[in-house]
Amino acid sequence: MDRLVDRTVSANMFTDTSHDPLPTHVRTIVIGGGIIGASIAYHLSVAGENDTLLLESNVLGSGTSWHAAGLVTGARGTTTMTKLAKYGLDFYGQLEQMSGLDVSFQRCGSLSVARTAGRVDELLYAKDVADQQGVRTEWLTEDRYKELWPLATYSGVAGALLLPDDGHINPGHATVALAKLAHSFGTQIRENVAVLKILRQGDLVVGVLTDQGIVHCDRVILACGLWTRDLAATAGVKVPLYAAEHIHVRSAEISGAVPELPVYRDLDNSYYIRHEAGRLLVGAFEPDGLPRALEEVPSNGFAEFEPEWEHFAPIRAKAEGVVPALSSAGFDRFLNAPESFTPDANFAVGETSELSNLFVAAGFNSQGIIFAPGIGKELAEWVISGTPGFDSSSVDVQRFSGHQNNRKYLKARTKEGLGRLYAMHWPNLQMETGRNVRRTPLHGRLAELGACFGEVNGGERANWYGAPEHLPPMTTAMDARLGSTVSPRNIKRHVRVWSFSI
Numbered sequence: 001m002d003r004l005v006d007r008t009v010s011a012n013m014f015t016d017t018s019h020d021p022l023p024t025h026v027r028t029i030v031i032g033g034g035i036i037g038a039s040i041a042y043h044l045s046v047a048g049e050n051d052t053l054l055l056e057s058n059v060l061g062s063g064t065s066w067h068a069a070g071l072v073t074g075a076r077g078t079t080t081m082t083k084l085a086k087y088g089l090d091f092y093g094q095l096e097q098m099s100g101l102d103v104s105f106q107r108c109g110s111l112s113v114a115r116t117a118g119r120v121d122e123l124l125y126a127k128d129v130a131d132q133q134g135v136r137t138e139w140l141t142e143d144r145y146k147e148l149w150p151l152a153t154y155s156g157v158a159g160a161l162l163l164p165d166d167g168h169i170n171p172g173h174a175t176v177a178l179a180k181l182a183h184s185f186g187t188q189i190r191e192n193v194a195v196l197k198i199l200r201q202g203d204l205v206v207g208v209l210t211d212q213g214i215v216h217c218d219r220v221i222l223a224c225g226l227w228t229r230d231l232a233a234t235a236g237v238k239v240p241l242y243a244a245e246h247i248h249v250r251s252a253e254i255s256g257a258v259p260e261l262p263v264y265r266d267l268d269n270s271y272y273i274r275h276e277a278g279r280l281l282v283g284a285f286e287p288d289g290l291p292r293a294l295e296e297v298p299s300n301g302f303a304e305f306e307p308e309w310e311h312f313a314p315i316r317a318k319a320e321g322v323v324p325a326l327s328s329a330g331f332d333r334f335l336n337a338p339e340s341f342t343p344d345a346n347f348a349v350g351e352t353s354e355l356s357n358l359f360v361a362a363g364f365n366s367q368g369i370i371f372a373p374g375i376g377k378e379l380a381e382w383v384i385s386g387t388p389g390f391d392s393s394s395v396d397v398q399r400f401s402g403h404q405n406n407r408k409y410l411k412a413r414t415k416e417g418l419g420r421l422y423a424m425h426w427p428n429l430q431m432e433t434g435r436n437v438r439r440t441p442l443h444g445r446l447a448e449l450g451a452c453f454g455e456v457n458g459g460e461r462a463n464w465y466g467a468p469e470h471l472p473p474m475t476t477a478m479d480a481r482l483g484s485t486v487s488p489r490n491i492k493r494h495v496r497v498w499s500f501s502i
């Protein structure tokens with residue numbers, strides 16, 4: 001079976017309950033049966049909070065979760081994100097045994113390639129963080145690289161990092177496995193129930209209006225993926241998210257494409273490769289993504305867009321240059337599907353500033369499979385204790401300013417969100433899109449004085465002053481991709497503002 005188009009796995013799994021009338025009151029409602037909602041429901045239930053109702057407008061996993069490439073890793077660019085990711089990797093390793101469902105977890109490792117001096121520094125930094133958190137790592141020699149990935153050329157490689165415990169998982173099956181576990185602990189699950197409105201009284205959520213009636217509750221958790229922004233708006237709550245296309249293609253069969261091949265991350269060339277059934281799956285994190293308005297995303301589940309071969313062509317050429325077998329094999333499947341992005345490419349989690357019993361876990365910027373277990377656990381604890389148990393500052397939904405919820409701004413910014421993951425995360429790196437939206441009255445004067453501006457919460461502020469020839473070398477993701485020779489400077493001091501991929 002083609003694992004990525006297996007759309008039937010959740011059908012009738014919960015038929016014992018799915019036609020019962022909805023309860024009139026529950027303690028907690030989780031909206032969204034993707035991997036995030038399923039994980040939150042599971043972690044709430046194991047913590048003893050089992051008066052929970054999970055509502056899904058289609059079937060479990062039919063939003064963005066089903067078509068993910070399923071790459072999971074134990075390491076990220078910061079200590080906080082690494083801890084969350086590592087929890088997820090360990091969790092997925094046990095999910096099949098816990099749930100009794102085949103989740104196709106393949107612990108093949110991952111190999112991240114550096115093609116510039118700056119990227120070597122970035123990977124070494126990430127290696128340090130991983131080592132501190134007990135994530136196994138190996139810095140590869142040329143021979144070891146060739147041994148692990150004989151299909152890839154070594155030309156242009158400046159360094160490579162192996163994370164031997166990384167791998168990939170079937171994301172749809174993992175979603176259902178989490179839901180099944182939550183259900184076994186008492187969570188009620190209803191597929192084909194759409195929430196139309198969040199009901200509030202004053203500053204509190206009191207329930208939800210669904211297409212099958214009202215359910216009252218003490219708290220609501222929005223885990224509706226790219227639909228979260230508009231549903232939150234029904235209660236006057238701002239969650240800045242916008243959808244963009246995300247692409248992966250699959251080759252025809254290739255001799256040497258074996259399950260043991262580590263996931264290959266060619267960060268400087270904006271793509272990843274993993275094995276799938278004797279073929280290679282190539283996914284793009286292109287610098288110029290294609291934003292999509294919500295109205296353009298089909299709402300009846302398993303949404304896909306038309307293939308965009310032309311848009312994919314530059315990434316394809318790079319991948320074929322590194323793995324020549326791809327060009328002779330050709331590709332037989334193009335998957336183009338929506339994922340949601342936030343203005344700074346970090347996700348949006350936690351209690352909203354507008355309503356104290358309304359929580360959010362959305363906008364996963366193409367990392368929702370990696371973080372689902374970790375965020376499910378942390379959000380469940382946050383909901384129960386009323387306070388985050390981890391350093392939530394980089395992902396807290398309350399970090400955004402209200403004007404960042406503007407659709408024009410979000411659309412402009414989302415063009416960059418996808419590529420941000422694999423971009424070179426230079427110190428002081430700034431987003432290039434959606435700039436100059438909010439400026440102080442002194443902006444012009446500061447510019448005259450030689451200010452170099454950076455953005456904080458959508459507002460422009462002077463980062464430093466100086467004539468251009470005296471400024472520290474400022475580079476961008478694009479420079480890095482073009483093989484800039486600019487010194488990476490002290491990445492270790494600055495790089496942690498970005499939750500980057502390795």
Ligand SMILES: Cc1cc2nc3c(=O)[nH]c(=O)nc-3n(C[C@H](O)[C@H](O)[C@H](O)COP(=O)(O)OP(=O)(O)OC[C@H]3O[C@@H](n4cnc5c(N)ncnc54)[C@H](O)[C@@H]3O)c2cc1C
Binds near residue numbers: 033066246335
């Ligand atoms: C092509 C592609 C490849 C990817 N590869 C990876 C990868 O390798 N690794 C990784 O970590 N991430 C990857 N991602 C990202 C990952 O798939 C997402 O971050 C993740 O699935 C988001 O999960 P979610 O639960 O937040 O959203 P969703 O899966 O979209 O779930 C939200 C659910 O809410 C439901 N819903 C919406 N509105 C309502 C409503 N009003 N009432 C009731 N229910 C509602 C929807 O039907 C949906 O099922 C990839 C994404 C794409 C598109």
